[in-house]
Amino acid sequence: MHSGQTVESDVRSHAPRLDIQGLRGLAVLIVVLFHAGLPLTGGFIGVDVFFVISGYVITAMLLRELTGLGRLRFRRFYERRIRRLVPALVLVLLVTVGFSFLFGSPFDNQQQITAQTAIGAITMTANAVIFLNSGDYFATPPTNNPLLNTWSLSVEEQFYLVFPALLVGLWWLARRYKAATSQSVVLISGLAIVGILSFGLSVILSFEWVSSRLSDPNWFAFYSSPTRAWEFAAGGVTYLLIREPLGRRVSQFLFVAGIAGIVASSFYITESMVFPGWIALLPVISTVLILAGGVAQPWSSTVLTNRPMVILGDSSYSWYLWHWPFIAFGVMLFPETSNIKIYAAALSLIVALATTKYLENPIRFSTRLGETRSWIIFFGSVLVVAAASAALLLGSRNAWWNDNIQSMQLQISQKHLWLTEGCGSAVPLGERGPECTWNSEASGPTIYLLGDSLAGALSEAVLGAATELGRPVKVGTQGACPFIGNAVDFGDLADSDCTDFVLESTRWLQEQAPGDVVLSSSLGYLILGSVSLSFPPSDSFENTYDGKLTNYLAGLKQTVQELSASGHRVHVLLPPPGFPLTVMDGDAWYPSQCNTLDALRDISSCGEGRSLSDVIAETSDLYSQVTSAVESADGVVVNPQSWVCDNGTCSTNIGNEWRYLDGSHLSVGFSEKLAPNFIELLQN
Numbered sequence: 179m180h181s182g183q184t185v186e187s188d189v190r191s192h193a194p195r196l197d198i199q200g201l202r203g204l205a206v207l208i209v210v211l212f213h214a215g216l217p218l219t220g221g222f223i224g225v226d227v228f229f230v231i232s233g234y235v236i237t238a239m240l241l242r243e244l245t246g247l248g249r250l251r252f253r254r255f256y257e258r259r260i261r262r263l264v265p266a267l268v269l270v271l272l273v274t275v276g277f278s279f280l281f282g283s284p285f286d287n288q289q290q291i292t293a294q295t296a297i298g299a300i301t302m303t304a305n306a307v308i309f310l311n312s313g314d315y316f317a318t319p320p321t322n323n324p325l326l327n328t329w330s331l332s333v334e335e336q337f338y339l340v341f342p343a344l345l346v347g348l349w350w351l352a353r354r355y356k357a358a359t360s361q362s363v364v365l366i367s368g369l370a371i372v373g374i375l376s377f378g379l380s381v382i383l384s385f386e387w388v389s390s391r392l393s394d395p396n397w398f399a400f401y402s403s404p405t406r407a408w409e410f411a412a413g414g415v416t417y418l419l420i421r422e423p424l425g426r427r428v429s430q431f432l433f434v435a436g437i438a439g440i441v442a443s444s445f446y447i448t449e450s451m452v453f454p455g456w457i458a459l460l461p462v463i464s465t466v467l468i469l470a471g472g473v474a475q476p477w478s479s480t481v482l483t484n485r486p487m488v489i490l491g492d493s494s495y496s497w498y499l500w501h502w503p504f505i506a507f508g509v510m511l512f513p514e515t516s517n518i519k520i521y522a523a524a525l526s527l528i529v530a531l532a533t534t535k536y537l538e539n540p541i542r543f544s545t546r547l548g549e550t551r552s553w554i555i556f557f558g559s560v561l562v563v564a565a566a567s568a569a570l571l572l573g574s575r576n577a578w579w580n581d582n583i584q585s586m587q588l589q590i591s592q593k594h595l596w597l598t599e600g601c602g603s604a605v606p607l608g609e610r611g612p613e614c615t616w617n618s619e620a621s622g623p624t625i626y627l628l629g630d631s632l633a634g635a636l637s638e639a640v641l642g643a644a645t646e647l648g649r650p651v652k653v654g655t656q657g658a659c660p661f662i663g664n665a666v667d668f669g670d671l672a673d674s675d676c677t678d679f680v681l682e683s684t685r686w687l688q689e690q691a692p693g694d695v696v697l698s699s700s701l702g703y704l705i706l707g708s709v710s711l712s713f714p715p716s717d718s719f720e721n722t723y724d725g726k727l728t729n730y731l732a733g734l735k736q737t738v739q740e741l742s743a744s745g746h747r748v749h750v751l752l753p754p755p756g757f758p759l760t761v762m763d764g765d766a767w768y769p770s771q772c773n774t775l776d777a778l779r780d781i782s783s784c785g786e787g788r789s790l791s792d793v794i795a796e797t798s799d800l801y802s803q804v805t806s807a808v809e810s811a812d813g814v815v816v817n818p819q820s821w822v823c824d825n826g827t828c829s830t831n832i833g834n835e836w837r838y839l840d841g842s843h844l845s846v847g848f849s850e851k852l853a854p855n856f857i858e859l860l861q862n
Contacts, residue, residue, distance in 0.1 A: 436465065505519050789827060
């Protein structure tokens with residue numbers, strides 16, 4: 179047992195270097211600016227900086243105790259971690275769970291994911307929960323999970339669980355040698371081996387170089403502690419190698435190079451790059467250089483040791499915890515406010531400073547809290563957060579015991595047949611299994627459903643018509659793959675699977691008996707900045723709107739022409755009216771934009787509407803160009819605006835009858851109701 183005074187004196191006597199505190203401030207600043215939508219394309223590397231710092235600081239802390247006492251007091255170490263991490267985390271989790279009930283959404287599993295992540299965060303498993311529920315970190319809007327940022331905290335905590343035992347094991351092995359240099363060699367070699375193995379695993383999974391049972395090995399590499407351990411090891415090895423100041427000039431060079439590397443990482447690295455992969459070496463090595471050069475406290479370190487950066491570093495933990503929930507609820511409550519993410523991030527800093535001053539530090543440096551009370555705080559916190567999260571989870575799963583919410587949940591959660599039957603892959607049409615041939619007993623001419631997810635949303639309508647007409651349906655759908663004769667590039671990564679799928683499927687269709695082709699694709703590819711198109715398929719991609727439109731129309735015309743010349747009747751369905759726009763690059767309407775309070779008051783208010791005249795004004799010029807291209811290739815264009823708009827108004831829902839799953843995709847129930855429209859289309 180030890181007194182609270184001992185805890186306080188030990189913590190304060192080994193306070194972090196000011197440059198390390200400033201480095202923490204820099205790390206959290208670039209993360210927050212990235213999440214706030216400012217142009218730091220690689221701002222997420224601030225987390226990697228934190229991991230390296232943790233490896234450095236924890237190695238120093240544990241080695242001091244091992245050197246001074248010859249042993250490590252595990253209970254004391256974990257008690258100090260509890261004091262440091264748990265109070266602010268519990269406050270953030272409880273506030274987030276409470277706000278999720280009021281302003282979160284019972285739709286699209288938003289509240290359920292929030293509750294599960296809160297339980298994961300307090301039990302040190304948030305990274306696993308987020309990996310299983312969210313997957314793509316960069317494609318997860320803040321409104322989907324206000325606790326998305328807690329994944330890195332769980333990685334840190336898992337490091338704290340394992341690392342002390344690893345260091346003690348290496349220390350025990352080193353004690354078998356007499357010379358101090360040999361002890362250092364054992365410690366450095368042990369951490370280096372762990373780091374090399376972890377880095378190798380991270381690279382292999384990031385690039386998906388080996389087959390794995392993991393559905394998303396690249397995201398496992400992003401979220402998991404085994405594939406991030408090398409970053410902590412890098413910090414630990416740095417401390418073991420460089421404990422004394424290096425030469426003045428060398429230190430100066432290392433420090434400046436490190437700062438430059440982190441700044442370069444923040445602007446050079448992008449979401450489209452394979453990460454962590456190789457590129458994570460840049461921020462990790464840069465952080466190592468700062469830690470190594472900072473031992474000598476070179477004059478350049480003032481960029482980090484100035485008072486604002488140190489204060490920011492002192493509150494970096496609280497700001498990191500608060501900023502993402504603030505951004506998430508800011509977007510939920512004020513979706514139309516420009517720069518709301520920036521305002522929310524700034525407000526979260528004020529709350530973080532208050533949390534540090536009035537909650538974190540008083541508990542962390544308390545002379546009254548003993549070891550027993552610290553553990554009571556921990557287990558009590560787990561129970562309180564788990565209880566609050568369970569209440570949120572239970573309420574959301576039971577639609578808050580409201581019939582209207584339950585009805586809407588059922589309608590918008592139903593998946594289209596192309597997904598449930600597994601027909602959304604890059605397997606060419608001629609090689610697809612029987613699960614992608616519907617109503618196969620019918621003997622009439624085959625109907626071919628082709629395109630991306632917009633075509634998939636017509637599954638029920640086409641099948642209903644085919645059943646009535648006695649015709650089989652062959653399904654050739656693939657998400658984010660327009661069925662046109664173009665090559666598609668998504669952010670510097672050409673989607674060869676999509677190109678091959680379209681070309682091989684087209685060749686196969688040319689050899690089949692004449693039938694009806696129903697083809698539909700989004701036109702959002704034309705304005706998405708991350709998408710480029712080439713025609714004919716090559717390495718020469720266009721990224722401007724005019725260039726992409728020219729290639730799109732040429733590719734569409736060629737595909738329709740080839741299919742028509744083979745005897746097929748080709749029906750190209752234009753995208754249905756979208757919300758808020760039909761041709762959008764983001765900011766689409768989602769049911770999760772409707773919070774619990776609004777849903778309880780008036781379920782119909784959860785949707786969106788717009789006038790048909792606005793839809794026509796937005797799409798008429800583009801649709802006329804598409805129509806000209808299709809008709810010149812002997813195809814037929816179908817505009818579904820009249821199907822989904824009533825009395826001059828287009829809407830996602832009529833009362834509690836939901837026509838849309840989101841801003842662009844029709845619901846399963848509404849697709850079923852469109853079967854008569856397709857019967858008429860196919861009989862003409």
